[in-house]
Amino acid sequence: MSTFVESRQPVTPGDLIAEGEYITGENTYKEDSKIYASRIGLVEYENKRVSVVALRAFYIPRIGDKVIGTIVEVGFSGWTVDINAPYQALLRASDVLSRPFRPQKDELSQVLDMGDLVVAKIVAYDRAHDPQLTVGEPELGKITRGQIVKITPTKIPRLIGRKGSMISMIQQETGCHIILGLNGVVLITGKTLEDEQLAMMAIHRIEDESHTSGLTDRITKMLKEEKMKKEENTK
């Protein structure tokens, strides 16, 4: 049993990370008893689990994930939604309309049209079927106002922070309400455009500096300074 790469060190696909009685975590694979990286990322050990925190990856749907998607097609009995993943998601008309759905009478494009943005949850997905969405829960549904920021999906956990510390701090400091789509799309709704822009700035900075330590403190400081500047300007 031995490891060949230290914790938090970068690896590229094919790098040998460990050999022996280890368990493969994310972005790794096992060949005989050797564990290799399958993506560019930083190595992480957790007991016997070896994983790679990817620096670059795309979003793969998972049941229960909250995502933000764009309507790309209005069909006869539902919508096709682009959720920034290799697969397009389906949203059924019967899920959105609370009453029984009548294909002859209901015009789906009046409910949700092409280009509309929705916050939704993935209810079903497996290898053989495209993901299916629902909007039948609180906070879910069509987006009517706010700003959209797109970031790399792998950086969403950093944006949440430890036990949600980062995201709650940004919400507190800017007074904005933030919805994180796990597919890398973030919705910010605030009282004024300035508040929203401040939150957007913070999110972009987190994306750029996601792997550095002490980030929460730096973002807090930045937000406070920006707010001070604005107050001075209004005076």
Added chain:
Amino acid sequence: MSRKPEKLIDKKGLRLDGRKPDELRPIKIEAGALSNADGSAYIEQGKNKILAAVYGPKEVHPKHLALQDRMVIRCRYHMAPFSVQERKSPAPSRREIELSKVIRESLEPSIFLEYYPRTIIDVFIEVLQADGGTRCASITAASIALADAGIPMRDLVVACAAGKVDDTIVLDLMDTEDKMGTADVPLALMPNLKALTLLQMDGILTSKEFESAVNLALEGCKKIYTLQKEALRTKYVNMKEVEE
């Protein structure tokens, strides 16, 4: 077209461009050279200049191409009209179609195709300037572009050629050596897994010569592999150090 030089290797044992028989051309690799593609890479190997871009995985269009149990890879190797001395027609030639297939097949074993069924990955390879050994350089670049796109892979694929010129086994043939030489052996390799994904031979070699050519090309592959990894690290890791 330049006239045939009388000797491809001089009295000192040096080649036309002054290289030793077992020496690679200077190589420069850049990961993520294009911002609109999901992943990309640019490689310069001697006078070769090649861009590779990757899109996907994404939904398959037309739908009948989709496979229910694995990803599909679509590869296009294309030479720009200005990539060679005499203008090349931009329409895909027989050779380009064949190379597209050869490159696709040498990249396929490195990708976990079974992870995302019913999707497709598009690989575009554009040769801006050609000087022999473009298939190898293309594979090297395309593999970096795939890693840059965040596609899960078993290993990077590295390719390099060796051949026989004036009765000498040489590494990394350039255009004149390829055309005037006796043989050319391009091969592609996944170095960590010690697995070959491409092995071709053009010309005539004895089995002994073939063996030493393969060994020489393998050595070359290992050198290029370190450059490949470095290119990826420069994009993703050094970026991090600057910020800290």
